[in-house]
Amino acid sequence: MRMILTGNESAAWGAKLSRPKVIAAYPITPQTSIIETIADFIANGEMDARYIRVESEHSAMAACIAAQNTGVRTYTATSAHGLALMHEVLIWASGARLPIVMSVVNRAMAPPWSVWTDQLDTMAERDSGWIQVYTQNNQEVLDSIIMSYKIAEKHNILMPTMVIEDAFILSHTSEGVEIPDQKDVDDFLGEYNPAFKLDPDEPAGFGSLIMPEGPYMEFRYKMALAMEEARNEIKKVVEEYNEKFNRSYSPFIEEYRTEDADAIMVVLGTIGSTAKDVVDRMREKGKKVGVARVRYFRPFPADEMRALAKKTNMIGVVDRSYSFGPGADLYAETKSVLYGYANIPVKNYVMGLGGRDITPQILEKVFNDMLSIAKEGVVDREVEWVGLQGDKRWS
Amino acid sequence: MKKLTIPEEEYMLPGHTACLGCGATIAMRYVLKALGKNTILSIPACCWAVIPGVYPHRNLEVPLLYTAFEVTGAAISGIREALDALGKEDVNVVGFAGDGGTADIGLQALSAAAERGHNVFYIMYDNEAYMNTGIQRSGSTPMGAWTTTTPGGKKRMYKWEPKKSVAEIMVAHHIPYVATATIAYPEDMISKLKRAKEIKGPKFFQILSPCPTGWRHSPDKTVEVSRLAVQTNIFPLYEVINGKYKISIKPKNPKPVKEYLRLQGRFRHLTEEEIAMIQKNVDENWKALLKKERCSQEEE
Amino acid sequence: MSINLPKDPTPIAKVPSTENKTGGWRTFRPVIHYEKCIRCYICWKFCPDAAIHFAPPEAHESPKEALAKFDTVEINYDFCKGCGICANECPVNAIELVLEENFRGDEE
Numbered sequence: 001m002r003m004i005l006t007g008n009e010s011a012a013w014g015a016k017l018s019r020p021k022v023i024a025a026y027p028i029t030p031q032t033s034i035i036e037t038i039a040d041f042i043a044n045g046e047m048d049a050r051y052i053r054v055e056s057e058h059s060a061m062a063a064c065i066a067a068q069n070t071g072v073r074t075y076t077a078t079s080a081h082g083l084a085l086m087h088e089v090l091i092w093a094s095g096a097r098l099p100i101v102m103s104v105v106n107r108a109m110a111p112p113w114s115v116w117t118d119q120l121d122t123m124a125e126r127d128s129g130w131i132q133v134y135t136q137n138n139q140e141v142l143d144s145i146i147m148s149y150k151i152a153e154k155h156n157i158l159m160p161t162m163v164i165e166d167a168f169i170l171s172h173t174s175e176g177v178e179i180p181d182q183k184d185v186d187d188f189l190g191e192y193n194p195a196f197k198l199d200p201d202e203p204a205g206f207g208s209l210i211m212p213e214g215p216y217m218e219f220r221y222k223m224a225l226a227m228e229e230a231r232n233e234i235k236k237v238v239e240e241y242n243e244k245f246n247r248s249y250s251p252f253i254e255e256y257r258t259e260d261a262d263a264i265m266v267v268l269g270t271i272g273s274t275a276k277d278v279v280d281r282m283r284e285k286g287k288k289v290g291v292a293r294v295r296y297f298r299p300f301p302a303d304e305m306r307a308l309a310k311k312t313n314m315i316g317v318v319d320r321s322y323s324f325g326p327g328a329d330l331y332a333e334t335k336s337v338l339y340g341y342a343n344i345p346v347k348n349y350v351m352g353l354g355g356r357d358i359t360p361q362i363l364e365k366v367f368n369d370m371l372s373i374a375k376e377g378v379v380d381r382e383v384e385w386v387g388l389q390g391d392k393r394w395s
Numbered sequence: 396m397k398k399l400t401i402p403e404e405e406y407m408l409p410g411h412t413a414c415l416g417c418g419a420t421i422a423m424r425y426v427l428k429a430l431g432k433n434t435i436l437s438i439p440a441c442c443w444a445v446i447p448g449v450y451p452h453r454n455l456e457v458p459l460l461y462t463a464f465e466v467t468g469a470a471i472s473g474i475r476e477a478l479d480a481l482g483k484e485d486v487n488v489v490g491f492a493g494d495g496g497t498a499d500i501g502l503q504a505l506s507a508a509a510e511r512g513h514n515v516f517y518i519m520y521d522n523e524a525y526m527n528t529g530i531q532r533s534g535s536t537p538m539g540a541w542t543t544t545t546p547g548g549k550k551r552m553y554k555w556e557p558k559k560s561v562a563e564i565m566v567a568h569h570i571p572y573v574a575t576a577t578i579a580y581p582e583d584m585i586s587k588l589k590r591a592k593e594i595k596g597p598k599f600f601q602i603l604s605p606c607p608t609g610w611r612h613s614p615d616k617t618v619e620v621s622r623l624a625v626q627t628n629i630f631p632l633y634e635v636i637n638g639k640y641k642i643s644i645k646p647k648n649p650k651p652v653k654e655y656l657r658l659q660g661r662f663r664h665l666t667e668e669e670i671a672m673i674q675k676n677v678d679e680n681w682k683a684l685l686k687k688e689r690c691s692q693e694e695e
Numbered sequence: 696m697s698i699n700l701p702k703d704p705t706p707i708a709k710v711p712s713t714e715n716k717t718g719g720w721r722t723f724r725p726v727i728h729y730e731k732c733i734r735c736y737i738c739w740k741f742c743p744d745a746a747i748h749f750a751p752p753e754a755h756e757s758p759k760e761a762l763a764k765f766d767t768v769e770i771n772y773d774f775c776k777g778c779g780i781c782a783n784e785c786p787v788n789a790i791e792l793v794l795e796e797n798f799r800g801d802e803e
């Protein structure tokens with residue numbers, strides 16, 4: 001079945017098809033239409049789930065944690081401040097090894113108040129122990145939710161997952177979306193089979209105290225191993241999904257015309273579609289550029305990034321957030337995995353914060369900047385804020 | 396052969412790590428005796444997060460979900476809805492949280508859970524301060540008390556504000572069952588829990604649980620202090636069923652609150668005037684409670 | 696290299712706390728003088744450590760014939776922390792708190 005859906009409706013459909021039994025929801029722009037759509041599904045009897053209308057995002061995640069620990073599949077969604085409010089319990093969810101799947105609609109953090117897209121909210125949670133997958137279109141939003149349950153719920157993984165979409169550009173924009181058959185999704189996901197659960201027949205304390213000489217560190221190490229193992233499961237599940245549902249996702253990095261590229265732009269989310277367009281135009285003019293859209297930021301695709309660097313002379317990393325460290329997050333991670341593997345210039349382009357438009361014109365200028373660095377072999381400045389008001393270079 | 400006034404079954408094991416004479420431990424013993432094995436507990440940061448012992452040890456014969464400090468209301472909502480979705484409506488879901496986790500940091504989640512009407516128990520074991528972190532003032536610390544954040548000093552910086560009435564806050568949520576209880580009256584507490592068990596919806600208990608370590612009384616006095624709290628009317632026992640108040644124990648000749656205060660080091664510094672002020676406060680609250688009982692019963 | 700990792704993915708505490716013998720915390724030992732004990736079970740009721748259990752009627756002497764048919768109580772010194780609540784609450788003062796050091800070397 002094909003439908004015209006917004007990104008948020010696609011997320012709601014992804015959730016519906018995955019049959020979570022408990023949903024805990026709290027509104028926040030631009031996420032709200034996800035939980036409204038789900039409310040409609042439930043109100044119309046199209047979805048069989050308990051819907052807890054919590055009083056905060058913190059409680060949304062806490063209720064999901066408790067429900068999932070009781071042995072059911074759960075789902076929630078949030079954005080920006082809601083995600084930040086969850087911070088404590090996000091870390092709880094991963095430490096408790098609960099394969100919760102949550103949609104996050106990327107939105108800027110205040111002040112200044114802004115409801116538009118920006119990736120600081122999810123980047124600030126990169127160390128929370130959640131798998132993070134960034135999407136580029138509404139189809140990918142829907143498909144990624146289904147795939148994420150399958151990956152997260154494997155007993156060798158048991159890590160919660162954020163399925164991330166850009167505010168408005170996806171969340172409130174309609175596209176044609178192919179809706180898989182419920183039966184096929186049921187076959188693909190299977191019944192939820194919890195690795196452990198609260199059960200009066202088996203008294204146990206979940207998440208109890210551990211002294212420094214106890215296995216605290218070992219439990220954290222097991223999480224690190226699970227996140228590593230997730231690479232294998234992601235690969236397997238994406239391939240299985242592609243086959244079953246006739247899709248063509250690359251598991252970790254979607255590459256576009258990177259084969260003989262002099263410079264490759266590394267991006268997250270919807271910037272990928274704009275960049276691909278610009279690449280086509282520039283290729284017509286004989287400029288050899290390519291795009292690599294990172295899907296999974298956690299676990300970070302280290303091998304794939306290293307292989308990518310072997311194909312080119314320069315990498316420009318676009319970040320729609322800033323971390324006040326040595327550049328922004330995607331850049332810092334990219335550079336760190338390339339260290340010792342590829343001796344090519346890497347530059348960070350910070351742009352589009354607070355939902356500022358990332359136009360083809362700007363990206364073309366960035367590509368040209370990247371090409372000149374590729375040619376000269378030196379980076380003029382490591383971190384460039386692109387498109388600041390008054391800066392004529394990019395307009 | 397034996398004649399017992401409370402259930403014999405034991406769901407709390409010895410070997411736990413509570414302080415000598417811990418009132419909160421006695422409270423848990425009774426709660427589980429009343430509710431039985433078909434129960435799931437959720438416990439946030441509080442003394443009871445530590446009492447069961449260090450991993451891999453447990454001291455309860457029921458499953459227990461440890462959670463973050465402020466989430467008990469949300470956690471029991473999640474457990475309840477998941478159980479119902481699985482068709483396990485018969486399992487009791489119990490949040491068991493301290494006064495800090497209830498009156499302060501967890502009040503929002505509790506309020507929302509109560510308002511949504513989940514079929515859960517919320518038990519506030521009230522030891523009147525943040526005891527697990529070492530006796531800091533909470534909203535439930537009584538007037539006049541010493542704590543490490545109301546240490547007195549030259550400026551007599553004690554906790555002078557009145558104790559927050561969480562049970563009354565819960566009554567204002569129009570939930571079907573609210574009660575106070577304390578460990579010196581196990582039969583009262585257990586009969587209330589059993590009554591509440593028959594009611595579908597949110598059930599809230601505030602259980603005064605003396606803490607020898609924080610209240611600065613000798614550990615053998617835990618039950619005596621609890622009894623005096625009722626006999627002096629500083630902590631009246633009552634229940635509110637569907638908005639109707641019923642006082643469980645009305646002391647014929649209430650003892651002066653001074654008898655209660657003098658057993659506890661946390662009130663040692665109080666002057667006669669200050670004790671008189673507390674007595675006045677106790678008398679007023681008691682009168683107000685009698686009035687609520689009368690008015691709510693009259694409505695019939 | 697072999698690393699010892701816990702089997703569970705997250706701490707799931709299943710071992711009963713009765714492995715921990717908290718009797719070692721005791722400064723005072725409650726001693727029941729059975730010749731006074733009226734088998735009212737108040738001590739059993741209030742013990743915060745669930746360290747008092749029942750014993751068959753004949754296990755200990757009884758002050759009155761009429762009481763002798765009832766179960767009696769015993770304190771489990773493996774766990775009793777010596778808080779003294781039982782002694783404080785016993786209506787007939789049948790429980791005496793004795794300094795633990797008087798018992799050193801008695802057992803084990």
Ligand code: SF4
Nearest residue numbers: 742775776778779781
């Ligand atoms: S002294 Fe305390 S712990 Fe020991 S048996 Fe008596 S009440 Fe229980």
Ligand code: SF4
Nearest residue numbers: 732733735736738785
């Ligand atoms: S409280 Fe005293 S009289 Fe009652 S059973 Fe215990 S020891 Fe015996």
